Amino acid sequence: MVDALHPPVPLPTKRSHPFNPPDGYSPLRERERITRMSYPDGSSGWLITRHAEAKELLTHKSFSARQEGLVAPVPTELQYDGVAADPGAFAKTDDPIHGQYRKLLTGFFTVRRTRQLAPMIERIVHEQLDDLEKAGPGADLVEVFTDSVPSRVMCEMIGVPESERKTLQRHVETLGRLSSTVPEALAAVSGMSGFLARFIPVKMADPRDDLLGDLIRGGQLNEQELMGMAATLISGAFDTTGNMLAMGVFTLLEHPDQLARLREDQELMGAAVEELLRFLTISHLGAGRWALEDVEFAGQAIKKGEVVTVALPAVNRDPERYDNADQLDIGRTDHGHLALGHGVHQCLGQHLARTILRVGYEALFDRFPTLRLAVPSDEVPMRDDFVHYGPSSLPVTWDD
Amino acid sequence: MRITADREVCCSAGQCALIAPDLFDQSDDDGSVVLLDAQPDTGRLDVLREVVSRCPTGAIRIEEDPGV
Numbered sequence: 426m427v428d429a430l431h432p433p434v435p436l437p438t439k440r441s442h443p444f445n446p447p448d449g450y451s452p453l454r455e456r457e458r459i460t461r462m463s464y465p466d467g468s469s470g471w472l473i474t475r476h477a478e479a480k481e482l483l484t485h486k487s488f489s490a491r492q493e494g495l496v497a498p499v500p501t502e503l504q505y506d507g508v509a510a511d512p513g514a515f516a517k518t519d520d521p522i523h524g525q526y527r528k529l530l531t532g533f534f535t536v537r538r539t540r541q542l543a544p545m546i547e548r549i550v551h552e553q554l555d556d557l558e559k560a561g562p563g564a565d566l567v568e569v570f571t572d573s574v575p576s577r578v579m580c581e582m583i584g585v586p587e588s589e590r591k592t593l594q595r596h597v598e599t600l601g602r603l604s605s606t607v608p609e610a611l612a613a614v615s616g617m618s619g620f621l622a623r624f625i626p627v628k629m630a631d632p633r634d635d636l637l638g639d640l641i642r643g644g645q646l647n648e649q650e651l652m653g654m655a656a657t658l659i660s661g662a663f664d665t666t667g668n669m670l671a672m673g674v675f676t677l678l679e680h681p682d683q684l685a686r687l688r689e690d691q692e693l694m695g696a697a698v699e700e701l702l703r704f705l706t707i708s709h710l711g712a713g714r715w716a717l718e719d720v721e722f723a724g725q726a727i728k729k730g731e732v733v734t735v736a737l738p739a740v741n742r743d744p745e746r747y748d749n750a751d752q753l754d755i756g757r758t759d760h761g762h763l764a765l766g767h768g769v770h771q772c773l774g775q776h777l778a779r780t781i782l783r784v785g786y787e788a789l790f791d792r793f794p795t796l797r798l799a800v801p802s803d804e805v806p807m808r809d810d811f812v813h814y815g816p817s818s819l820p821v822t823w824d825d
Numbered sequence: 826m827r828i829t830a831d832r833e834v835c836c837s838a839g840q841c842a843l844i845a846p847d848l849f850d851q852s853d854d855d856g857s858v859v860l861l862d863a864q865p866d867t868g869r870l871d872v873l874r875e876v877v878s879r880c881p882t883g884a885i886r887i888e889e890d891p892g893v
Contacts, residue, residue, distance in 0.1 A: 484882065531836075531856035533856075535837070535852075536843050760879075
């Protein structure tokens, strides 16, 4: 049984409030299980805004995550889709190749192993908070703290020298900015691969006691694959957790009742992190898949090759799934959000991210109990044109 | 009640070890599921249902005792 179709719509991206998903999602979510969507390359595909359908699609065997079949859901000159992924860059591949690569890494990112990294993360967090103190009231929290912490943690895990970090961070930023021009993107790609072409052979000649060293000693990856994997780790770790860290602080400062609850009862931190992940869902463009064959899904006939965008920010506000879905409630116990995806591609670094967020929020609000925004909240500049959403700067102040 | 965990299907996302660390762990090797208690108290049914619902690959199943 195939339902009647509305004309295709472009992906909603305009937000009237930084803490809420783009406004265009709710009417679509109310209206239908799956929406016809127009893609900037002129093709028609699909859009999912409901939680149940999102979960089903992300585990459905008829849909692929392979990069060569994906189409950018918004206009961009970035060519991150449409061609096959580099060897080792497994995020946009399917099983069995995806699983073979991913399995080499999953042991490093378990709940237990990532919690054991807490002392290292605490050290980095406190060093950056020392810098914040030195910078004084009016400092930009994004520059001094939220962008720096996750990138430093990943660099330490894979043994990238601190001297290279800021340059890599700029490359990741350029490649995540949808308005980057082709020359800008090419410069970032060649900057990144130039670094890896120097860095990986050095590591191979002298494998240290870190994640890459272990992978090299494991002997299952060649130089090219190690480069692809390192690139995946760097780009997966830098701006994702950084934006989430910044968005969480911004949101809590603007929800003083929730922040007070958290200060009163630190036991709430685990639930608060989950709720912030759900409420904010920084994956601005969601997850993309394409149909490997003609298939009926959510009452529609999806044709082989058609692309489906799963709007994760909309899905996590589905009122069918959550009571008071649009309300931030750090005591919420009903999680099950899809902020980190679902299915075999669910975020590899999710428990590392959770640890960084927990340690980061705890230490920041503990050391700066009077922390507040230094500008009106509607003047905080947002990364509207990035793959991951968050403030591009967050000026903060406190009582000395 | 009995729990089963399929390590072949498991993608090592660790939802189980996050939600119910007394019942599930992850191997150091590849992070795949390690069942710590295959026959937990029936009082844990709600938590187990959450684990099943959040496991991204459906690797974990509950076999409930047949009703009398």
